[in-house]
Amino acid sequence: MLYVVATPIGNLGDLSVRAREILSSCDLIAAEDTRRTQKLLTHFQIRKPLISYYEHNKASRGPLLLEKLRSGQTIALVSDAGTPGISDPGADLIRAAVAEDLPVSMAPGPVAGIMALVLSGLPTERFVFEGFIGTDRKSREAFAEMIASEKRTVILYEAPHRLIKTLELLNAAASGRRLAVCRELTKAHEEIRRGTPAELLACFTEQEPRGEFVIVVEAAPQE
Ligand code: SAM
Secondary structure (H helix, E strand, O other), X not given: OEEEEOEOOOOHHHOOHHHHHHHXXXXXXXXXXXXXXXXXXXXXXXXOOXXXXXXXXXXXXXXXXXXHHHOOOOEEXXXXXXOOOOOOOOHHHHHXXXXXXXXXXXXOOOOHXXXXXXXXXXXXXXXXXXXXXXXXXXXXXXXXXXXXXXXXXXXXXXXXXXXXXXXXXXXXXXXXXXXXXXXXXXXXXXXXXXEOHHHHHHHHHHOOOOOOEEEEEOOOOOO
16 A cells, blocks of 8 residues: 655644554655654654655656555655645656556645645635746746736745745736735744735845745736
């Protein structure tokens, strides 16, 4: 069995009872960063063998993990924070296990983007998850074109050092729309700032962006 296990995005109290049970009872934990996951396991007094599974070794590790699944082992798949497969490694292993009809289940839990969407106060009926919009000019231009006419609420992940650049882009492509910039969710310095791109630009130009961010963008007005 492959168990996809969501882990906290900040507050360790968000590790579910079921996630703990699976991490405690599996044969092996496949982790994005074994050192980081070891800290989580130590906190919860869980002792299990760990194997790394991340972007740059997934091609070689994937077949090894599939072999273990075929032989009947239970593997828990975790990423550094939140839900594996959501802007994190995991999707390929899940896809490969599904393709072979190997059993896959999940201990669901935190996703930064979903928490931000809910707290944004913006419509949640229809939304798009864009994740990281990319750093190269071409992908940012394509994003600007898309966001200008997108009729659903949009969720973005952004690194602190690129927050200002992305707010500038939104100021050009989605100027009158409301945004929620959600910072350090579930952590001690959790903070949500709401306003137009121009208002938020002014605010983060004054105070250097620090920590982890999700930006939620209001949909373009219906014609
Ligand atoms: N798998 C994760 C999830 O389920 O949300 C996302 C992993 S992605 C590599 C990391 C990005 O998620 C960060 O750069 C940030 O944009 C967002 N993120 C993760 N934790 C966050 C938090 N506590 N507060 C705000 N954003 C967070």
